[in-house]
Amino acid sequence: MHIYIYDSLLEDKKYQPQLHRIESKITDLGLGGRVCRLSPLKNVRDMLVEELRREPKTVIALGGDTFLTEVVSWMRGVQIPLGVVPIGESNNLVSGLGINENNAAQVLAARRIIPMDLGAVDGRTFLRSAEIFGNNIQVIIDGSYRVVLHKNQSLKIVNYLLDNEDYFLKNRPSPQNGQLTLVAESKETSLWKKEKVTEQTALNFKQLEIVGQDVRAILDNNLEVKNVRTAEILPGALNLIVGRSREI
């Protein structure tokens, strides 16, 4: 049995034509299952706890990035594969996983499952990256060395990058290598307000401790975590159904 969990935003009438199209394709492919809709009385966590007890074959999340981030955080460590049908305002998270609104049903039918690492900042998970902000930041990597960063450097923890995201080394961060990459960059702004990267640092790690003032993180561009202290890799924490044209 498949479990379909709908983002509450999909109640909006403007998504109904898209939803009907996808539901028809899913039915045509014989992938019908139990539909669960979020309500004010039932959040993602409660719903997943209840539905996972039924040991479904697949959990499928229908919604945007914010919803997916939340579902992923509660699917962490669960062996049951997660499928995604991206619908909503923002669907950047799955854009490199070979899944889009048009092919989502076919991707579910093909059932290409890959074990994916997840990143975690103070226990909150992220799929792709976490931007770190704060003052006087130092990081202690894998408990063995301390890195002191320049005050003007931007800081990002990366699990994986998409093909259109520039990276200065040949060995790009991968969500299947059991480590995260800390990327620090210094930039200069030209007279024409064009940003130019002047220096880059890349360090792979499994666990890091962050020390600094007012340290906060934005996970996958949509979830803010304050007073950040740690970040770590969660190897193979998610079994994800991906498309053939995935970039990872």
Next chain:
Amino acid sequence: MFAKTSNTPEPSFGKEAETVIGASVKVEGNFICQGSIIVDGEVKGFIQTSETLQVGSRSIIVADIKAANARIAGKIDGNISVDGTLELSESARISGDVSASVLAVSKGAVINGRILMNTVVSPETEVNPEDTEE
């Protein structure tokens, strides 16, 4: 951060490295990696890699170094132990002992310390004890 339009600078050496320490970054402690490392910043403590270490001309290292191969262009205060080839470019300033199987020193490089060449037994010169028996 990773915008395709950004003018990304080339690392001071090749792109094969997995770890890069930029010029304004300081590292303190036991810096141990599996892949190749590029250091353009400051390191204090110990550096170890099972692959190649490349040290840029602006870098300042106060650490003992252990690597499979190394290319040094910066200032190092510490002992360097390399299994394979150690290349010192003209801007290299080494205060410490150096050991390597192959050593290449450019004109202008400075070494204040002992130099120990690791013994390499090539297959052609290897002596078979049975051959020497009368």
